[in-house]
Amino acid sequence: MGNATSSVAAKFAFFPPNPPSYNIIVDEATGKMKFSDVNYQRDNVDLLKLRTNKGNEIVAMYVKNPSASLTVLYSHGNAADIGQMYHTFTELSVHLNVNLLGYDYSGYGQSTGKPSEQDTYADIEAAYKCLEMYGVKQEDTILYGQSVGSGPALELAIGLPRLRGVILHSPILSGLRVMYPVKRTLWFDIYKNIDKIPLVDCPVLVIHGTEDEVVNVSHGKQLWELCKEKYEPLWLKGGNHCNLELYPEYLRHLKKFISAIEKLQHPRNGLDLKPNDQSHQALNNADRNKEKSRPSTDYRDNSRPSFGHREKSRLSTDSREKARASIDKKERSRRSMDRHTKARNITDHPERARNSFDRLGEMVRSVGLCNVDCLKQTTAEV
Template identity: 30%
Template sequence: MIKPLLWITGVIAAGYLFILLFMYLFQAQMVFHPTKQMGTDPSAAGLPFEDVTFETTNGLQLHGWFVTAGDSAPTILYCHGNAGNISGRLETIRLLHELGLNVFIFDYRGYGRSEGTPSETGTYRDASAAWGYLTETRGIEKEKIIAMGRSLGGSVAAWLAARKDPAAAIVESSFTSAAQLAADFYPWLPVRWLLKYDYNTIAYLQNIKAPVFMAHSRDDEIVPFHHGKTLFEAAGKPKMFVELRGSHASGFLETETKYRKQLRSFLVKHTPYKMY
């Protein structure tokens, strides 16, 4: 009787160790889901845009779009989430453009037409390079730039805003940290020991001096709602939180009227620009 029990225990232990090894070795594939093929571009939504190529500090060529609403308009520097590429964000671009905002959206290394391979450090470097493109190449003052990100991009945007002091920061559907999100998904694994990724959004938020706008859906199936509320509590003032309804990727669309109204109100109140 003892031998079968020992054998079963050994099989279970071996299986558990295999899962731990798999999770450790294939983290990058679980975190980043880039798509190289571009599905469309802003012209499909009738939006004027420039194809932009800019360079990172380590010489990679990154690709983005600059969608203009006018020379005097403030500019959104948009950091997208972990999957797809910029061609899947036309609804976001359209909404922001209709609010009277320029939008500069770019692909991280390894996504779309951008060179390289995704990494956490790489996403930060890429966001910093995008900031440099706006401020140095286009000559846009930092007081006219709003750092914005959704999901993983919210963490990247918070990192950027903590270091560059933009006019405002917009962090949507994001998580407190990679470790906490992983622990929510895999409570039976020692993810804090295994995880190579930080994405410590809550720490970045605490260092942002600019006004912060946050939105999160109570129905979010990817990043639980409590992450958004915890982040909001950690952010400094002034700040605004909008509770959305709908899925992780489309809550802002499923609650578009409310979302649009509150975002416009935030920007009018906390930045020196009047929205359309």
């Protein structure tokens, strides 16, 4: 079943730039690798090759900021590679005052192998392990997932209980839901973010354009609704899938989020995030500025409190923390059983699944989640 899912993913989710935007050469003076096709390269950027547990070798770049206390692990969108993202990464490092590690998925840029859902999970795992080489701790890491990159970002996030934060930029509910508003998660769907976002324990920022014609803004709004730890979202009026970086509000809101995250104390006992008064007020902006999002058709959990209210309850007693942990464990067990039930239902009706996939066949081949190519076009028009 895993191979079948990866096969479906390869048909409609991955469009690496062809040819790649960069080549790699070794600087004779320093012995360091560098891009041969990127202008104005900076001395504070390390170019790396990382081995994944799938046997591929992926290319990554680490932007060092000596004054940074936090590090962003950036999973880029489709139709892009890190050669095209080089200047975006270096500028974000400066303006947000963070270290930043960006990487190419298998089959993208000069990374070996072919792209698949499971390979992207192995890719981000290798990138995250690389951060250990630089002494970056889990509690000082923020995951950034753009478009398709929201898939590997959330897959990694649910396994990191001490993660500092998550940023979702034009995220998807799942691969299939980009094309068709299915109400149940089907076995051949990929990047089932809708099922994973409720399991993320750290603050989550969602950014989405209201006029996104590739991934409707309802994807971002529904994911935000399902977050445990909501941070004030950014719905960029008039923004599409590929031009959000051009809006002044984009960078301002990212700075605001990073500032609030920096003021949070380090996680206690591997679970709790305890803000001081300033960060508590900043993170509670989500409650005061919450927009009325379209009701969820796939998943609803209106009983989950906001980040601020959860923090107040955490300060009560240890016994209440244990009780909540027990309840969360039961909820996760129930979700797991629900997903297994859905899987059994779909396998009980193989013809229905095949017919659904056949109907989507042409749509599958026509969909691409882009970012850099159309961003260039937008910039040229401005």
